Amino acid sequence: MIEVSYRQAVEQAKQVQAKILRSIPDGLIVEEDNIPIVIGRGSKKDCLGVLARLYKFSDRINATFSKHITCGKGCHYCCSLKKIQIFELEVLFIQKYAKKKPRDILLVQRDFEHQACPFLVEGCCEIYSHRPYACRKHFSMVSARWCQPETGESFKFPMLVFDGIERGLFTLSRIAGKERILDIRQVFEAE
Numbered sequence: 472m473i474e475v476s477y478r479q480a481v482e483q484a485k486q487v488q489a490k491i492l493r494s495i496p497d498g499l500i501v502e503e504d505n506i507p508i509v510i511g512r513g514s515k516k517d518c519l520g521v522l523a524r525l526y527k528f529s530d531r532i533n534a535t536f537s538k539h540i541t542c543g544k545g546c547h548y549c550c551s552l553k554k555i556q557i558f559e560l561e562v563l564f565i566q567k568y569a570k571k572k573p574r575d576i577l578l579v580q581r582d583f584e585h586q587a588c589p590f591l592v593e594g595c596c597e598i599y600s601h602r603p604y605a606c607r608k609h610f611s612m613v614s615a616r617w618c619q620p621e622t623g624e625s626f627k628f629p630m631l632v633f634d635g636i637e638r639g640l641f642t643l644s645r646i647a648g649k650e651r652i653l654d655i656r657q658v659f660e661a662e
């Protein structure tokens with residue numbers, strides 16, 4: 472029974488994915504493709520400013536299809552996933568702009584399954600406008616019941632990958648010399 476429902480949900484996700492791809496204006500897709508090249512020409516100066524612009528661009532793309540996704544305020548299953556990746560550069564961004572101090576000593580890398588992100592407060596993200604890219608790219612095209620801890624990481628659904636933004640973030644982090652990828656719970660703790 473659950474298998475049939477899962478197949479239906481995957482089909483639904485594929486249809487939504489196709490709608491999303493049709494919703495994004497061609498101009499934005501071209502701009503997105505060029506991001507790694509534009510960022511690659513930059514210098515170490517103002518990497519945090521470039522990161523802010525990259526986030527804004529990601530938000531602009533997401534806004535073009537937000538009506539097709541099922542995520543909403545107060546839904547936070549994905550804030551307790553096994554892995555919530557953050558670049559070291561993004562740690563600096565949160566520290567500077569969201570005024571959150573990282574731990575003095577990082578926790579060791581491990582799975583943080585079912586352990587909520589330290590910035591999840593009363594079901595909402597405390598640093599929403601400064602959240603890392605991993606959180607911006609994570610959205611659901613099916614019912615939130617598929618995101619619940621008991622199903623969330625065992626069933627696979629189609630994903631949308633914005634390769635230009637991802638490669639741009641890698642490039643920027645490398646230029647800044649802050650390309651280490653950590654888990655947000657290694658770095659920050661609840662206040």
Ligand code: SF4
Nearest residue numbers: 550588590591596606
């Ligand atoms: S930073 Fe915000 S959106 Fe990302 S996992 Fe933490 S609480 Fe959730």
